[in-house]
Amino acid sequence: MEEPTYNTTIPRHLGGVVIDESDKVDDRDEKETLAWYEGVSTVLGHFNSISSVTIRYLDLKEFPEPVRGRVLRPGIVTETLVIQRLIAGKPSDVVPFILGSPYLEFLGLGDVSFSGENTEATHVEQYTAEPIKLSGLGHLAIFGESKGTWSELVPRLIQQTPLNSLKTLVVSCQDNKVVAGLIKRAELSLRSLALGFKSEGSIFDLANAKLLQNLSINMTSYPRTETLLSDLVQTVSSVSKLERIFINCGPSTVKTTVDNENDLNLWRDLDLRLSQLPGLEKVTFTMVIDGCLGMGFAHGRIKAILEEWKGDVLQYAQAKLPSCRERGLIQVIQVSGSWTGQPFGDTALPE
Structure with missing residues (x-):
């Protein structure tokens, strides 16, 4: 049987799509729900390629199995894939889609979760050999x-050796x-690296990242996690050359209490290392501002508070x-949204 004429008039390529079930209607009956899920799958199934896909919230388990x-x-996304929240029954339902393009x-990876993870160990073991294509x-x-x-x-991701693009x-x-391990796979090609330090032992060897230009470190957990300053110093000490370093701090980072002797020594070590780093142009301290505050930044008391901070x-x-200060390297910028969204401020990154 020939395909209906209308199928041939709809392009097989789509520029972009956003999938968001977070506001789905709860009072639909079963028939309406089934029709909606089948409609979504039919629409997405029509296209051979989509340039950009953003999944804000999707529970794939709710879709009928067929x-x-x-x-x-797999392979349908050709340029940009961002996943904020995705729920599936098992890894094989989504891994080929995410890692098979x-x-x-x-690729932006947020929270991906699987139901019954504890009951699927055998399946996961059998699935570990699935190759990735990135x-x-x-x-x-x-x-x-x-x-x-x-x-x-x-x-x-570490299974792909190397991530040379x-x-x-x-x-x-x-x-x-x-x-x-991820850094190791990409160290020969990395130009920009942003690391969110969250626990002690966040020490990374960047000695082989010879092309690295931008390094961003999220230090909002300092000084609550005291070892993060030591981790920062050791990580920076492994870098042979750098153009810009970004240190993200929160309100608690800029503490008013007196540093202990160990912290004072660590800051001195960091200052010395940065001031001697070949090619360093800027040491930028970043402050992440909530999106709502950012919109009201130019008004009244909010502006005064943020400027004071x-x-x-x-x-x-x-x-x-102090050595970086004398060289005129230090600046402070405010960014809106989240640290992972703008770890390098408004710096134009290498293509």
């Missing part, structure tokens, strides 16, 4: 904290060993890094 395969098909240029991946941001993301997705890596470190950060940075 149509799930048409929703998230050879033309993908940007040979063209240039930019990777891992901002999720879920078990599924860090047990089923991030470790699989990866120029930008942004990662909120949940597993330092896995992150170290900015002044405190500048004073703090100049006191801790």
Whole structure:
């Protein structure tokens, strides 16, 4: 039977799509719900390629089994894939879609979770050999904290050796060993690296990252986690050359209490290392502002509070890094949204 004429008039390529079930209607009856899921799968199944896909919230388990395969098909995304929240029954439902796109240029990984993870150990073991296809991946941001993301997705990225197209890596470190392995796979091509220090032992060897230009460190957990300053110093000490370093701090980072002797020595070591680092142009302290505050930044009391905080950060940075201050390297900028969204401020990153 010939296909209906209308099928041939709809392009097979789509520029972009956003999938968001977070506001789904709860009072639909079963028939309406089934029709909606089948409609979504039919629409997505029509296209051979989609340039950009953003999944804000999707529970794939809710889709009838026969149509799930048409929703998230491997290789369909050709440029950008961002996943904020994705729920599936098992890894094989989504891993081929996420890691099976050879033309993908940007991948953003948020929270991916699987139901009944404890009951699927056998399946997971059988699935570990599934190859990934991300040979063209240039930019990777891992901002999720879920078990599924860090047990089923991030470790699989290390299986591709090397990630020789990866120029930008942004990662909120949940597993330092896995992150170290990821850096190792991409060290020869990395231009920009952002690391969110969350626990002690966040020390990374960047000696072989010879092309690295931008390094961003999220230090909002300092001084609560005191070892992070030591981790920062050791990580920076492994770098042979750098153009810009970004240190993200929160309100508690700029503490008014007197540093202990160990911290004073660490700040001196960091100042000395940065001031002697070949090619260093800027030491930028960043402050992340909530999106709602950012919109009201120009008005009244909010502006005054944020400007006062900015002044405190500048004073703090100049006191801790006097050699960098004398060279005119220090600046403070405010960014809106989240650290993983703008770890390098408004710096134009290498393509």
